[in-house]
Amino acid sequence: MDQSQNDGRGGADESAADTFARLAIELHDAPGVEETIDAVVQFALQALRLTHAGVVLHGRRKLEVAAVTDSTVAEVYSLQIESESGPLITTLQSGATVLIRDTHADDRWPKWADKVAALGVRSVLDVPLATGNGTRAAIGVLGLYSPEPDAFGADDEAIAHILARHASVAVAVARHEETMAQAVDARKLVGQAMGILMERFDVDGDRAFAILKRYSQDTNTKLRDVAQQLIDTRKLPR
Known part of the structure; x- marks a missing residue:
């Protein structure tokens, strides 16, 4: 690898570092849970070059759709919340990341996948917002969506998990301050x-x-x- 390649990679790493540093500052400065979640979603769009994203949180009595980028994501969530089934529900209950490489081919939630594919969503990545207190269940889920099949690689998952960790801490702090x-x-x-x-x-x-x-x-x-x-x-x- 020549020096120009090294320089290029270094610039990309520095750009990513700057992005996450700015995210941390904005989350810290956000006045409440709603503003915190909005910041996370916007950074997800920027960092992963997406057009669809959202966050669902565990409320006191029910699930709360905290942020969506558009009506497509709202429908993706509505279908799962009403049926109490889908990758979102699985991630919330298990605290595990769920990746759907292609809604046309995934058979875990076939009815939901068919409806989501009809909305133009082919790839899904649901990442838990963890509490860090040893419980498996998540306090929420960061949902990332793409119209392209197999859109999320290992690097994308790594970035999504970094965003989710930032969001988890920020949401926990914001909720405590609101309480x-x-x-x-x-x-x-x-x-x-x-x-x-x-x-x-x-x-x-x-x-x-x-x-x-x-x-x-x-x-x-x-x-x-x-x-x-x-x-x-x-x-x-x-």
């Missing part, structure tokens, strides 16, 4: 509601909190929601 922010907001709301009760009924803080808690339990309503209703209406829920 902490919600907890702070809840404490503020409860404090304001307690102040209203203390002034109106001339009770102390302990008694005001006990009133809110009782209404929360009796109406099967979250404490913060009881507090919010009292603040908005100046009335406790019936």
